[in-house]
Amino acid sequence: MEQQRTLVSSDFDHGAFSVAALRWFTGPWDPAPPPATGRRIGFADIEEIRQVTSAFRILDNRLGGGHVRSPVVEYLHTHVGPLLRDGRATQQVRQELFAAAADLTKLAAWLYHDLDRQGIAQRYLIQALAMARHADDHGLGAEILAAMSQQAHYVAQAGQAVDMARTAQAAARRAGLPVLMTECEVMEAHGYAAQEGGARACARALTRAEAGYDRATTAERPPWLDYFDEAYFAAKIAHCFRDLGRPVEVEEYARKSLRMDPTYRRGKTFNIAILAMSLAEQGRLEEAVEEGRTAVDMAAGLTSARVYRYIRDVLGALGPHAGERDVAEFMDYAEERLPALRVRAARP
Template identity: 40%
Template sequence: MGNDDAQCSPCRRNAAAGESRPEPKNDEFWQRPAMAEALKSRDFGKVMYAYRYEHRPVITQAALGRWLNMTQAQISRLERGAKPPSDLDKLAAWALTLRIPEPVLWFRLPRRNSEAPAATPSRVDFGWFGGRRRSSGLNTDVHAPLSVDSIRENIGLFRGLDNRFGGGHARGIVGAYLADEVAPAMHSHRTGRDQVEFISAVAELNQLAGWMAYDVGDMLSGRRHLQQALQLCQRVGDHALSAEMLAGMSHQAAHARDGAASVGLARAARDTAAGTGLAALESETAVMEAHGLALVRDKRGSVAALRDAEDAFSRADRVEHPAWLSYYDAAYLAAKMAHCMRELGDLRAAERFARRSLEMSAGYDRGKLFNTALLASILADLREIEEACAVGHDALRLGRKLQSARTQLYLQDLAKRLHRHQAVPVVAALGEELAAIGISFGAAPTA
């Protein structure tokens, strides 16, 4: 007997136990408070939990697991996990299986073949590379040739995800795109300007992959990607992008508190940027040098480099910014200056710059968290505890949706700076919220 026509007894028993194929739900189901709150959290583990408990009878973890080709234990771990799942292939597959409508999701579902426009651009929609899948049962056969425009369009999409949700959100997708789509295309025959533009675009993609790796704490991969990007830029004589890669390496060295390396890389970046005609790039490389010098306690040199950075920025024209430098604005410069002033012990100047750094453009959620946590930590050092905790709560709220190891480091730094005040009620209350995400008051920071 075909189960499409009628169910056998075991199948009827399974359906009664909530193990039949998921049926489409009406709008009211997805708007129920528990379901809406779970979707708002951008955590599919919470979505699974709410989905099960909005059914009567409640769907078991084992039944949900059978629908999603997972074990009961895997469902349980996802529902209890502190870190939301981030594999966008899996998220899309789960959403399609549970028939969750795209308008309520925080990511886009892949197009079906029948839904694809006649001329499908080579574009990434959360893991769908120009129509060719790396793996998964979900598939489409359309594949447009890889071009500079398509790579840069995808870089723009990836950058947006990275800035809003952290490097962990789409890092796997970027790695797959590099390996499966871009690397094979490197062997295509291109000449002249086409080759220069293509290789520079691949360098930008490697740069983004490097920042994503760095953001999740994989410093080795981050450095390797930036070195690869630098080699590509040098290969085609792209001096501006070469300077940007060197500046990125300097930034990462400063993050690791290797001041000497940071200074050396920043000076190489400044030398390379000098002939590009990009004042914003000159400003960025100068402020990177200032940060490295602050780390090695060269106050005079750091202040001089900060002046150079301000002067160059005053000459910068936003129109001149290439896409890969669009993040560098007054707020970014102010944040770097705040870091420098804090390292040099001028906390009041650091506070002024940190407040200025919060005047940010929309879409840089991770950067806003960094700058907010920076201000909170400076206020903690100034012993303005009430405001430090209030700003700390803002940073914590921003951090809940981010998949970023640096987020944890910024919040851990704040916790350390509040260590000596943990008996104060407002500090204790913040400490409880930090503890809920695995951050505790550690030893007080060294000077």
């Protein structure tokens, strides 16, 4: 239990992702030998893990990481872990088992990331990457590397975000998944957007991503890539323009991103929030307050530190106009609906 507390409170290790990415390509990655003891497992066991993972992912998108983290970690360590250690299976089944475990482990990482516990989230991502390699699944490896890129961007490691995105592209190329390549290219663009002087490199990466988008969306994809559609792509582009400080383009793509599946409640909250920010930065205060109220209402009930960060950013964008009655009323409203934000401290 003491080790668990240490891991949960640990910090993001700035060098760990680079080492993990290098090992992805260079090894050694000797496959784990089939254990001599334990019960026989088959494809039915793997399908159960995939269905449970899918159900947890739906709940995460609707409720936020705080509501889902404990049962996911419990299931991973008490059910999936013993199968990996002790289950007897053919090599094919064992590879599929590692792939299913990698996907679930990536979800566990994302739940901790959503709660802003970045150190343990990073460790779960590294473990998920190792599992994907044992499964010899380059596509899933690319997806995990792209997640590493996003986390690196979130913790203000823009250079590392670019490196992870480019490594992810190499894995996606081996997997032959065009939609995954598009995702990795837009993640590369996002990393450049956060770098000083990175606007041109960002534009080049976005051009590559957009050029391959049509081909990407018509190709077959694995179930764990179902979320990537036109709305998700638009949201990623909006985030790039947000980092570049171009609110007009942010608004254009943020509005496109709202044509998304409504079951992705947390993602839609993000997208409405960045739309509100872009409107505030353009001086369109009435519209910004209206969208901000919608984002606050959607955030209520979500246990997500990332959502609270987006709401704080909306308040920050409106801060210079705090003397305006509508803006002041919105700040009071946000404080009432989301008291944990302590939004008064963010006012100028």
